[in-house]
Amino acid sequence: MRTNLKSKATAIAIPVLTGRVQATRRLTLLALAAAAGFAAAISFAPRAHAQPVAAGFVYTADEHGGSVSRIALDGGRVDVVPVPIMPHNVQFVPGKGRLLAVGMPMSGSMEDGHGDGGHGKAEAEPKGRLIVLDAAKLASGPVTSIEVGAHPAHVIADAQGKRAFVSNAEENTVSVVDLDTGKTLGTAGTGDYPHGLRISPDGKSIYVANVKDGTVSVIDTGTFAEVARIAVGLTPVQVGFTPDGSRAYVSLRDENMVAVIDTSTRKVIGRVEVGRSPIQVHATPDGRSIYVANQGTDANPDDAVSVIDVASGAVAKTIRTGAGAHGVTVSADGAFVFVSNIVDGTVSQISVESRTVVGTHKVGKGPNGITFEAPRATSANAG
Numbered sequence: 001m002r003t004n005l006k007s008k009a010t011a012i013a014i015p016v017l018t019g020r021v022q023a024t025r026r027l028t029l030l031a032l033a034a035a036a037g038f039a040a041a042i043s044f045a046p047r048a049h050a051q052p053v054a055a056g057f058v059y060t061a062d063e064h065g066g067s068v069s070r071i072a073l074d075g076g077r078v079d080v081v082p083v084p085i086m087p088h089n090v091q092f093v094p095g096k097g098r099l100l101a102v103g104m105p106m107s108g109s110m111e112d113g114h115g116d117g118g119h120g121k122a123e124a125e126p127k128g129r130l131i132v133l134d135a136a137k138l139a140s141g142p143v144t145s146i147e148v149g150a151h152p153a154h155v156i157a158d159a160q161g162k163r164a165f166v167s168n169a170e171e172n173t174v175s176v177v178d179l180d181t182g183k184t185l186g187t188a189g190t191g192d193y194p195h196g197l198r199i200s201p202d203g204k205s206i207y208v209a210n211v212k213d214g215t216v217s218v219i220d221t222g223t224f225a226e227v228a229r230i231a232v233g234l235t236p237v238q239v240g241f242t243p244d245g246s247r248a249y250v251s252l253r254d255e256n257m258v259a260v261i262d263t264s265t266r267k268v269i270g271r272v273e274v275g276r277s278p279i280q281v282h283a284t285p286d287g288r289s290i291y292v293a294n295q296g297t298d299a300n301p302d303d304a305v306s307v308i309d310v311a312s313g314a315v316a317k318t319i320r321t322g323a324g325a326h327g328v329t330v331s332a333d334g335a336f337v338f339v340s341n342i343v344d345g346t347v348s349q350i351s352v353e354s355r356t357v358v359g360t361h362k363v364g365k366g367p368n369g370i371t372f373e374a375p376r377a378t379s380a381n382a383g
Helices: 002-044
Strands: 057-062 067-072 077-082 085-093 098-105 127-134 144-150 152-157 163-168 173-178 183-189 194-199 205-210 215-220 226-231 236-241 247-252 257-262 267-273 278-283 289-296 301-309 314-320 325-330 336-341 346-351 356-362 367-373
Touching: 057 085, 057 098, 067 085, 085 127, 085 152, 098 152, 127 152, 127 163, 144 152, 144 163, 144 173, 144 183, 163 194, 173 194, 183 215, 194 236, 205 236, 205 247, 215 236, 226 267, 247 278, 247 289, 257 278, 267 314, 289 325, 289 336, 301 325, 301 336, 314 356, 336 367, 346 367
Parallel strands: 085 367, 152 194, 236 278, 278 325, 325 367
Antiparallel strands: 057 067, 057 367, 067 077, 085 098, 098 127, 127 144, 152 163, 163 173, 173 183, 194 205, 205 215, 215 226, 236 247, 247 257, 257 267, 278 289, 289 301, 301 314, 325 336, 336 346, 346 356
């Protein structure tokens, strides 16, 4: 009986002890599972994506202040440097360290260059100037000052930095300038009141927006001759190419539209409705988007930038910047778009990734044209 009782006792005792161990193990496993789940949640939680860091320089033509502003993106320092013209447009020349600016002399007209004929031509219209500055030493003043046509609006340079092209609004011409000698090589005829112009990615053609006759002139860069004139719509102001050169986008100020040109056929193949009074347009380096600055009117300035999706041909987003959104340029790496706000006297820095304004820089009075310089190999930045 004792043996049997001991056996029963043992038989009873073992299940009880086993149950306690199992309960303890279950609690331990649950704790471990919870800890593992917590660790997994930490490991796989989405991390905030780091914003690209802006580097390089942005320049603006401060037409109402008679100055050029330089923004050092690394640190945000802004230098506002007086120049001897009322600059309407600027263009940095990569590889040459030159900054080009065009405008009327200080004693000349101070109009903003987007008139539609209300002021008319004056007799003996004074000539405009193209000034060449050392981008690293702006305060030293122009290295060269070159006479161009009456009321110069925009300036561009070829990929080699050898020649500059200046639209002369009051003369219906484009001046061709040798930047090495400072001499004018000739002029090309355009439509009525040429304004914004851009060179095609292959360097063979220049498209010029003719404000008053609603056309775009196509100029051959080899012969300096106008080889085509494309009807686009009311009051074209500026032109922008996609990186592959297959499309050109033209802002139509008085239609609140952007016309799309097929460059192979030189015909308009589409129109995109944007904000009020679009001025400058610029494609991103990946060719996916066109940024359009909508200035609005003098009485009611706008602060909107339309982002056109190239694939769909529609506006994908509208970004609010500063009053009088006017000029557009893009960083070389495509991470940022910069917009000059003519009424606010600021430059808005837009992240291409988030399509939001991530910075605002105060510059000179009435910034119109805008251009970007990639980071320099040296730290020379005095001036």
